[in-house]
Amino acid sequence: MNVNETALSKYNPLPRVLCFDTFDTTTHGWTELLGNYDGRGDLDTVDDHMRDFRPPQLSSCSFFDVGTHGTLSGNYALKLATRPYPGHTATGIRRLTMAGRGRVRIETHFAFKAEATVGHEAPASVAWDGNRHPSEAQFGAFTVATDICSDGGVRYHNVIRYQNTNLDGEMTNRWMYPVVPEPTPRDHQEGKFALPYAADFTAPDPDDWRTFGEPLEMCVNEVPTKINWHYLRWDIDTSTRSNVELQLNDRVMDMRDVPVPLYPDRYGTLDNLLNFYFSVRTHCGIRNFLFLDSILISVDW
Amino acid sequence: MRHDMRSTMTAVLERNTVVREDFATEPYELPWAQEARFFVQALEVDGPLTFRTEISPDGLHWCPLDDAEHGIDSPGLISWPVHAFGQWLRVRCTVGPGAAGKLRIYLVGKG
Numbered sequence: 034m035n036v037n038e039t040a041l042s043k044y045n046p047l048p049r050v051l052c053f054d055t056f057d058t059t060t061h062g063w064t065e066l067l068g069n070y071d072g073r074g075d076l077d078t079v080d081d082h083m084r085d086f087r088p089p090q091l092s093s094c095s096f097f098d099v100g101t102h103g104t105l106s107g108n109y110a111l112k113l114a115t116r117p118y119p120g121h122t123a124t125g126i127r128r129l130t131m132a133g134r135g136r137v138r139i140e141t142h143f144a145f146k147a148e149a150t151v152g153h154e155a156p157a158s159v160a161w162d163g164n165r166h167p168s169e170a171q172f173g174a175f176t177v178a179t180d181i182c183s184d185g186g187v188r189y190h191n192v193i194r195y196q197n198t199n200l201d202g203e204m205t206n207r208w209m210y211p212v213v214p215e216p217t218p219r220d221h222q223e224g225k226f227a228l229p230y231a232a233d234f235t236a237p238d239p240d241d242w243r244t245f246g247e248p249l250e251m252c253v254n255e256v257p258t259k260i261n262w263h264y265l266r267w268d269i270d271t272s273t274r275s276n277v278e279l280q281l282n283d284r285v286m287d288m289r290d291v292p293v294p295l296y297p298d299r300y301g302t303l304d305n306l307l308n309f310y311f312s313v314r315t316h317c318g319i320r321n322f323l324f325l326d327s328i329l330i331s332v333d334w
Numbered sequence: 335m336r337h338d339m340r341s342t343m344t345a346v347l348e349r350n351t352v353v354r355e356d357f358a359t360e361p362y363e364l365p366w367a368q369e370a371r372f373f374v375q376a377l378e379v380d381g382p383l384t385f386r387t388e389i390s391p392d393g394l395h396w397c398p399l400d401d402a403e404h405g406i407d408s409p410g411l412i413s414w415p416v417h418a419f420g421q422w423l424r425v426r427c428t429v430g431p432g433a434a435g436k437l438r439i440y441l442v443g444k445g
Binding site: 067077079092148 | 349391
């Protein structure tokens with residue numbers, strides 16, 4: 034067994050691996066998402082809610098108390114970091130196209146944290162009791178999602194979100210999905226939306242989100258600087274434009290009944306689009322971080 | 335694993351950001367980079383803006399890297415190199431009385 038096979042052994046890919054991104058060497062095509070702008074390169078025309086998703090970083094997962102933590106199996110993770118601004122979202126997006134239709138699987142080992150507050154108290158719905166820590170309630174949500182377009186301009190997003198807290202900072206620990214497609218810059222141009230800075234770009238109205246599965250408590254581990262790597266596997270099917278299954282550590286959830294809303298109109302210039310993004314959103318004025326040890330995307334076509 | 339080619343990475347830390355008071359960019363980690371360079375592009379500027387490199391061991395606590403100040407008072411692009419830093423970098427911008435600007439700020443790392 035060579036080193037690459039060892040690295041792969043922590044995953045369970047479908048037969049054809051499209052990309053296996055380990056962040057000890059560059060960001061591997063995971064980049065900041067930016068909204069669209071006009072035909073003259075004027076970035077002032079980017080929608081307010083899509084202009085500041087922050088550049089991904091390569092992080093050694095270092096903290097003020099213990100220094101360098103490192104990753105599951107290397108030096109560097111891809112880190113998404115929000116601003117300390119309520120509602121702010123950071124993204125990393127990977128842009129592919131499809132050479133077929135069928136099952137698509139994205140897997141990652143990830144960790145999530147709120148930034149440590151040192152020397153001052155910050156609002157939190159969880160009090161420190163020697164086990165639980167306020168930072169547990171200072172993390173908002175992370176999202177894994179797609180942007181797919183095929184078959185004559187039919188566009189849709191498979192979306193999963195782990196909501197750790199609601200917008201009031203209360204613990205919810207729920208998996209969620211939106212029942213509307215993401216507002217696009219074209220929707221804005223057509224007068225359907227005009228969203229403010231730090232609006233939820235995936236689905237801005239909290240009433241457009243539904244829960245699925247039972248509440249799921251992650252491994253938070255008591256302080257904001259102990260990170261534990263969680264395994265996530267998510268299967269979708271682009272032949273039926275549907276969700277299939279989600280696995281988080283030892284919990285497997287059937288997602289076949291979780292709907293995937295289509296856009297009502299058709300989109301050009303996106304033929305065979307297959308984009309994936311991870312995002313992290315803070316619900317309070319504290320930076321939220323999502324660390325990705327590595328990411329594997331595989332298909333059955 | 336051999337790395338025959340050096341790595342490079344460009345982050346756009348601010349994008350058409352209007353500034354009217356002192357600020358610092360978000361913490362950015364470059365633990366892998368041996369050298370870095372800031373670029374500040376003033377799309378519009380009215381009055382003097384001054385920039386200094388700040389470094390941090392943890393992304394929470396900051397100090398100046400050196401005594402160098404980099405000023406801009408007319409539209410254009412300025413740049414300065416950064417050497418021998420800890421792994422967090424940011425820029426602190428001092429906005430003169432009554433001054434304002436619209437900025438793009440880039441950080442380039444190279445390993």
